[in-house]
Amino acid sequence: MFCFQCEQTAGCTGCSGSRGVCGKGQDTARLQDELTGVLIGIARASDGNEVTKSTTEIIIEGLFATLTNVNFDNDSIRELIRRAEEEKEKLIPKCSGCGSPCSRNENFDMESLWGDNEDIRSLKSLILFGIRGMAAYAYHAMALGYEDEEVNQFFYKALFAVGQEGDMEYLLPVVMETGEVNLKCMAMLDRANTETYGIPAPTEVTFAVDKGPFIVVTGHDLKDLEELLRQTEGKGINIYTHGEMLPAHAYPKLKAYSHLRGNFGTAWQNQQKEFQNLPGAVLFTTNCLMPPMDSYADRVFTTAAVAYPGLKHIHAVGGRKDFTPVIERALELGGYSERTEFTGINGGKKTVTGFGHNAILSAADKLIEAVNNKAIRHFFLVGGCDGAKTGRNYYTDFVKQAPDDTVILTLACGKYRFNDLDLGEAGGLPRLMDMGQCNDAYGAVKVAAALAEAFGCQVNDLPLTMVLSWYEQKAVCILLTLLHLGIRNIYLGPSLPAFLSENVLGYLVENYNIRPISSAKEDLKRILAEE
Ligand code: FSO
Ligand code: SF4
Structure with missing residues (x-):
């Protein structure tokens, strides 16, 4: 395997061997490369062929799945590869019976990128890693029903560029365009969040956990949090944010749920310590997931783009997610027997967000x-x-x-x-x-x-x-x-x-x-x- 997409990469040069620093195994890394190669194949095949909503969806989901600390589950990556191949086939129905080696729709071999000239590899990495990040934002906006054609089209253009022979003159403008289009994508997500949940206002959030059953929700997806809040209303379960979910407390329509109580824990890299023997359930809506320890793996659930072998995943069925398994687990675990105070890194008992x-x-x-x-x-x-x-x-x-x-x-x-x-x-x-x-x-x-x-x-x-x-x-x-x-x-x-x-x-x-x-x-x- 070779991967150097995140800051903790081995030796500040690249993870190789059997496992990355994040815990990603070589088989997973290879599958993620294969998936990226098929997405580039789709971008190639889209040239002159009309893409549909489902083609763009697999591009966005596929890119999001390859982000650091999102998907460690080979079966689910294989399923994404299968869906991506299926979408590519839909784009090129006439090609199926053609034996001519035009390479117009061939998948890309990521090994050729990792072994490329270092400047080309660097520019293509900026594009690829940039659109992986942007795909996460597009995914959250999409969950709230927001899309932008220019953003969607750029995923194809950028993937095509990654698979294309090209010099600095060709690649540098695409690098800069990634930043330009990402601004539009973040603006779209800002619109999606504020139009759906209201304008965030400064809000004090405590680090204490009340007595009784509770669920900790982590990641970035406000829609999943809202759905869980709805499904836990009146059930005697409190909800706590964790990590990047903290700002949810500031959105009027989420704040309106009185059982959205406070924030548990700190940033992602402390989860293995903070979740040890936690008497509550944990729902991961996005990164950053670390390989769970035995002491708490039986209470961790994933949904959307996040997946880890052995963890229970909540799928959307007919556009709806049923969080019953998470709720039942929280009720079984029962929570703390009395209100328990926690503090932030510097000993503070609360914070303000919004x-x-x-x-x-x-x-x-x-x-x-x-x-x-x-x-x-x-x-x-x-x-x-x-x-x-x-x-x-x-x-x-x-x-x-x-x-x-x-x-x-x-x-x-x-x-x-x-x-x-x-x-x-x-x-x-x-x-x-x-x-x-x-x-x-x-x-x-x-x-x-x-x-x-x-x-x-x-x-x-x-x-x-x-x-x-x-x-x-x-x-x-x-x-x-x-x-x-x-x-x-x-x-x-x-x-x-x-x-x-x-x-x-x-x-x-x-x-x-x-x-x-x-x-x-x-x-x-x-x-x-x-x-
Ligand atoms: Fe942190 Fe992880 Fe939001 Fe990242 S939780 S490190 S930039 O995924 O996305 O800030
Ligand atoms: Fe290494 Fe994982 Fe980061 Fe890739 S994502 S560079 S495998 S730590």
């Missing part, structure tokens, strides 16, 4: 005044994924050491390193504002654009610095979006992607001044000195 772009921009006047009268000197977007590396303490240090006249915007699961801290206020505004999940990077872009307009400058001239942590492929598509918008001086860590070749990294540094993080102290000093 500072989406609407909430922040509704306070725009106050914010502008605070900048003008120097009550706020600088904004930092400290956001992105969490992970297990010790170097990630940088982000906690950065937030703790940021001066009192600075404001921290945050999003995604990296925030658990500091979201239980009380940082007080600056200019009458909270110094720490949680904008939501990783896809709410769209909101951060909107806030930055609105501030630039208010101050009559470019986003790059604002007193705003992005300090990002990456782990998996959604972070890749978000980074490409920021580059597409021309945002410079991004601090990126904890390490740079292994799939960036020296030349491609050189291009990004030269054109966007991407900077690897150093130490919180040094970086803060440098950023504030450059103001």
Whole structure:
């Protein structure tokens, strides 16, 4: 196997041998490559042939299944391959009886990509990993009935490019287009979430678990959470968010369920510790799933794109999911015998979420005044994924050491390193504002654009610095979006992607001044000195 798509890749170069650092086995990695190869085959066959809704669905599902920490289940990947082949056949009915080797619809051999010239491999990886991340967002929007033709069409174009002979001149624009289209995709998901569940508002969330049966819901899919809330109403079961599900508390229509009680646990990489002997059931709606330990595997359920051998998967039947097995397991386990207090990483008992772009921009006047009268000197977007590396303490240090006249915007699961801290206020505004999940990077872009307009400058001239942590492929598509918008001086860590070749990294540094993080102290000093 070969895989280097995520930040924890072995030796910062690539996972090989029998198992990746994430726990993905070589057989699964090979099947995921095979699946990607068939998706490229579909993109090739779509040239001149009309695709249907089901063709695009398998492209999106297939890409999502290959994201880090999503699908470890060979049988379900084989089923995706079967469905993908079936869709490809539908596109090319006339080809079935033709023996001519035109290669127009051939599947792509991913081995040829992994063994390619390192710059080509690097650019194609940026495209492929970028659309894998984007597919996750398109999938969530699709679950709420939202689609965008331009986004859908781009999946075909990008997959085609990955399977195509091409030089830097051909591939670089597709890399940049991935960022551009991902912005549209995140905007679509923002619309889907807010039109379905209302505009998020700042909401305090506790880390305590009440007495009695409960279910912990993790991942990013609000629709699955809503369905579970509906099915557990009046059953004496409380629901707790985990990981990237935390921002759900801020959506009025989800908050309206009184049994959506609080948040359990922190970011994904702590799940094996936090779920040990948990007296409640756990539902994974998306990544990041770690191989479950024996002490809790019998209470973990998966749904949608997530799958793991031996774990019970809740399928949609006729568009509806029946969460009865999860509910029954929670009732059997019974929960804690009394209210149990937990804390965040820094000992805090609660956090506040729900500072989406609407909430922040509704306070725009106050914010502008605070900048003008120097009550706020600088904004930092400290956001992105969490992970297990010790170097990630940088982000906690950065937030703790940021001066009192600075404001921290945050999003995604990296925030658990500091979201239980009380940082007080600056200019009458909270110094720490949680904008939501990783896809709410769209909101951060909107806030930055609105501030630039208010101050009559470019986003790059604002007193705003992005300090990002990456782990998996959604972070890749978000980074490409920021580059597409021309945002410079991004601090990126904890390490740079292994799939960036020296030349491609050189291009990004030269054109966007991407900077690897150093130490919180040094970086803060440098950023504030450059103001
Ligand atoms: Fe984290 Fe995992 Fe949201 Fe990622 S839970 S690491 S960027 O999947 O998607 O932030
Ligand atoms: Fe390795 Fe990451 Fe790939 Fe898993 S997803 S095999 S950890 S590079």
